[in-house]
Amino acid sequence: MMDKMLYIAMSGAKQNMQALSINANNLANAKTTGFKADLAQARSMQAFGEGQPSRVFSMTERASQNFDSGSILHTGRSLDMAIEGEGFFAVQGEDGQEAYTRGGHFRLTETGALETNDGELVIGEDGPITLPLPVNNIQIGRDGTIMVQPEGAPSTVQEEVARIKLVNPDTRLVEKGNDGLFRAKNGGQLIADVNVNVLGGALESSNVNPINEMTEMIALQRQFEMQLKMMKTAEEIDASASSLLRAF
Amino acid sequence: MNPALWISKTGLDAQNKDIAVISNNLANASTIGFKKSRAVFEDLLYQNINQPGGRTAQDTEAPSGLMLGAGTKVVATQKIHTQGDMITTDNALDLMIQGEGFFEILMPDGSSAYSRNGQFTMDDEGNMVTPGAGYMVQPQVTIPEDALSIIVSQDGEVSVTLQGQPDPAVVGQINLMNFVNPTGLQPIGQNLYTETAVSGAPQEGVPGLEGYGMLVQGALETSNVNTTEELVNLIESQRVYEMNSKVISAVDEMLSYINQQL
Numbered sequence: 001m002m003d004k005m006l007y008i009a010m011s012g013a014k015q016n017m018q019a020l021s022i023n024a025n026n027l028a029n030a031k032t033t034g035f036k037a038d039l040a041q042a043r044s045m046q047a048f049g050e051g052q053p054s055r056v057f058s059m060t061e062r063a064s065q066n067f068d069s070g071s072i073l074h075t076g077r078s079l080d081m082a083i084e085g086e087g088f089f090a091v092q093g094e095d096g097q098e099a100y101t102r103g104g105h106f107r108l109t110e111t112g113a114l115e116t117n118d119g120e121l122v123i124g125e126d127g128p129i130t131l132p133l134p135v136n137n138i139q140i141g142r143d144g145t146i147m148v149q150p151e152g153a154p155s156t157v158q159e160e161v162a163r164i165k166l167v168n169p170d171t172r173l174v175e176k177g178n179d180g181l182f183r184a185k186n187g188g189q190l191i192a193d194v195n196v197n198v199l200g201g202a203l204e205s206s207n208v209n210p211i212n213e214m215t216e217m218i219a220l221q222r223q224f225e226m227q228l229k230m231m232k233t234a235e236e237i238d239a240s241a242s243s244l245l246r247a248f
Numbered sequence: 249m250n251p252a253l254w255i256s257k258t259g260l261d262a263q264n265k266d267i268a269v270i271s272n273n274l275a276n277a278s279t280i281g282f283k284k285s286r287a288v289f290e291d292l293l294y295q296n297i298n299q300p301g302g303r304t305a306q307d308t309e310a311p312s313g314l315m316l317g318a319g320t321k322v323v324a325t326q327k328i329h330t331q332g333d334m335i336t337t338d339n340a341l342d343l344m345i346q347g348e349g350f351f352e353i354l355m356p357d358g359s360s361a362y363s364r365n366g367q368f369t370m371d372d373e374g375n376m377v378t379p380g381a382g383y384m385v386q387p388q389v390t391i392p393e394d395a396l397s398i399i400v401s402q403d404g405e406v407s408v409t410l411q412g413q414p415d416p417a418v419v420g421q422i423n424l425m426n427f428v429n430p431t432g433l434q435p436i437g438q439n440l441y442t443e444t445a446v447s448g449a450p451q452e453g454v455p456g457l458e459g460y461g462m463l464v465q466g467a468l469e470t471s472n473v474n475t476t477e478e479l480v481n482l483i484e485s486q487r488v489y490e491m492n493s494k495v496i497s498a499v500d501e502m503l504s505y506i507n508q509q510l
Contacts, residue, residue, distance in 0.1 A: 021251045029291050063311075075328070109446060118290060137459070176315070178295070232510065
């Protein structure tokens with residue numbers, strides 16, 4: 001009978017591969033606006049069965065994200081927005097539910113609705129934001145208010161037309177969904193926070209730290225090799241056991 | 249095969265596209281009226297390997313699951329319609345738009361295209377046309393053969409002085425077109441854009457009024473490409489490209505190690 005050590009080492013190698021995929025995804029998104037790096041962690045899972053309960057498998061999890069701010073890039077485009085410090089923009093996900101994002105490259109549709117690059121509507125104080133057309137000279141206030149110059153008015157006149165809903169939940173209470181947007185863990189809507197600061201004409205870069213990711217990748221790679229070494233050792237022990245038996 | 253290989257491949261692809269966008273910007277750094285593009289990245293869908301909140305025993309749940317992202321992609325290239333710098337040329341038919349708006353250009357097939365490039369010239373009949381292909385400006389402006397000088401006012405009125413006449417004669421009016429979402433215009437080359445469903449319909453206006461830009465005669469708008477910014481972007485993309493290829497070689501080494509050892 002093959003030693004169970006082989007299976008434990010195999011599960012370890014498999015989990016290392018999955019952790020490496022998280023790593024690869026972070027590096028692939030090193031230039032994605034507002035991206036928050038995923039954190040991989042391993043959890044020990046005890047295996048019960050015959051014999052002593054000495055076997056512990058590992059299980060890789062994506063526990064959470066690194067919520068540190070990325071660096072702010074100034075673009076000068078009026079519909080680019082970045083959040084300074086903590087907080088999220090509220091948008092309407094494809095399922096119609098409220099979701100949250102840090103990516104602030106917004107655009108206007110031909111009907112004047114404000115949406116993300118993926119076509120999710122940006123939510124204001126009273127539902128999705130629509131700007132009155134034609135719009136001139138859009139300015140973004142620090143509290144997320146959108147001001148435009150009314151048609152025919154002198155350029156000094158600015159009229160507030162909408163205010164983006166900004167939230168600042170405890171990051172333990174939000175999770176990243178399959179579409180990369182954040183949602184409240186309990187599925188509800190978060191309440192707006194007036195203390196979130198928005199910067200117009202700027203974008204937040206991805207917060208992936210390439211050095212961390214590369215180091216982690218090397219560590220995972222070496223750990224993977226050690227797991228394989230264990231599998232090799234299991235094979236050798238097994239081979240020597242059968243050659244011992246042949247000797248009799 | 250290992251998902252990390254394909255995830256990194258999406259990273260390589262996206263950086264490759266980004267470098268193409270950057271090189272196009274740099275190539276057009278001295279194109280009059282050119283607006284720079286930028287590549288917009290987005291993370292791809294996540295795949296649920298272990299569902300968070302899944303039961304681990306009768307009354308315990310997994311506090312966090314395992315969701316693997318599938319990488320990145322370039323979702324759009326966005327034209328950034330910020331104002332370029334002004335250069336004065338003193339050429340009477342060089343026009344610059346200071347502010348928002350586009351010149352309307354009549355295409356050979358009768359449709360309209362829009363441009364920020366104001367380097368106009370005349371054809372053999374005295375019509376104002378674009379410099380490269382010779383497409384006519386709309387509304388049509390014809391300069392009489394015997395005109396001594398051409399004056400274009402800030403609000404688009406074109407007048408000429410004629411021999412023996414003290415007052416300039418008005419020969420045309422250049423109007424500007426604007427769009428709700430200029431980013432949605434489709435660039436078709438030759439400094440021209442065409443209308444799309446997302447740009448909204450063109451709205452005609454008199455230059456200098458109601459938010460339309462003013463016309464400046466004898467000046468041109470340079471490209472809004474910031475070469476320093478593009479070079480920094482290039483460095484960033486190149487390094488991210490290298491890191492993604494590093495992941496591929498790491499996975500390759502791991503797989504080859506399996507084949508050697510087992």
